[in-house]
Amino acid sequence: MHQRKSKKILIYFFLLILVGSINNNSINNLRFEKVKKIIIFGLDENDRKILLYNLKNLDLKNIFFINKKSFQNIIENNSLVEEYNVIKKYPYSIDINIKKTKFIARINENGKFFLIGNNGKLTDKNNSEKQLPYIFGNPEIKEVLELKKIIDQSKIEYSAIKSLYYFKSNRWDLKFYNDIVIKLPEEIKKETLDKIFDFLQDIKLEKKKILDARIKNQIIILNE
Numbered sequence: 001m002h003q004r005k006s007k008k009i010l011i012y013f014f015l016l017i018l019v020g021s022i023n024n025n026s027i028n029n030l031r032f033e034k035v036k037k038i039i040i041f042g043l044d045e046n047d048r049k050i051l052l053y054n055l056k057n058l059d060l061k062n063i064f065f066i067n068k069k070s071f072q073n074i075i076e077n078n079s080l081v082e083e084y085n086v087i088k089k090y091p092y093s094i095d096i097n098i099k100k101t102k103f104i105a106r107i108n109e110n111g112k113f114f115l116i117g118n119n120g121k122l123t124d125k126n127n128s129e130k131q132l133p134y135i136f137g138n139p140e141i142k143e144v145l146e147l148k149k150i151i152d153q154s155k156i157e158y159s160a161i162k163s164l165y166y167f168k169s170n171r172w173d174l175k176f177y178n179d180i181v182i183k184l185p186e187e188i189k190k191e192t193l194d195k196i197f198d199f200l201q202d203i204k205l206e207k208k209k210i211l212d213a214r215i216k217n218q219i220i221i222l223n224e
Contacts, residue, residue, distance in 0.1 A: 035092050035094060037094070038060075040096045040098065042097060058070055080098075080117070081099075082100065083098070084096060101118050104132065104148050104158075105135050105148075107135040122141070133162055135166065137165055139166040150189070154190045155197035155198070184213055195213075199211070210222040
């Protein structure tokens with residue numbers, strides 16, 4: 001630790017000498033090169049070009065005097081970005097490593113479908129690499145993320161869910177690809193979902209059956 005502090009003191013000392021030895025004319029003639037290259041990793045080519053265009057609109061003069069807040073805002077406001085880090089490569093290059101969010105569902109907002117990302121943001125895209133459940137109703141995105149988290153912790157496979165129905169009473173129904181519907185209680189717990197899963201393994205249900213799990217410690221089979 002003492003050696004590190006000594007090295008820092010020496011560096012600051014030499015910088016002080018260097019700055020002190022530069023006269024006004026030298027400072028006026030000093031020029032920093034503009035940012036010439038920004039490389040983005042982790043996005044598809046089209047999405048990369050869009051982000052790159054937005055960043056270049058900041059008029060990046062040089063790597064030493066970038067408006068950090070504006071630069072970060074553009075990256076963080078991109079709905080595809082879940083995590084990122086920025087590496088400055090002196091004198092004029094910047095690398096941006098991005099972890100792209102995973103899409104977990106589709107939702108209708110004002111007559112238009114959006115993809116919900118694991119980062120809690122909506123993406124204006126209809127295409128996705130995998131089949132995703134549709135969400136009906138008007139839940140808060142944080143409620144969707146919380147439900148997904150509990151399902152992932154349980155024995156129920158999220159990929160088996162075809163759609164999720166949200167009610168104003170803050171309750172959910174799950175519909176599976178085999179057309180079985182589960183009515184969940186307002187307070188959803190991992191243990192409740194595990195019991196439902198075990199129940200489905202123990203009996204054979206015809207398609208289009210409804211399981212009502214709204215009453216604690218009970219699962220009632222209903223006809224459509």
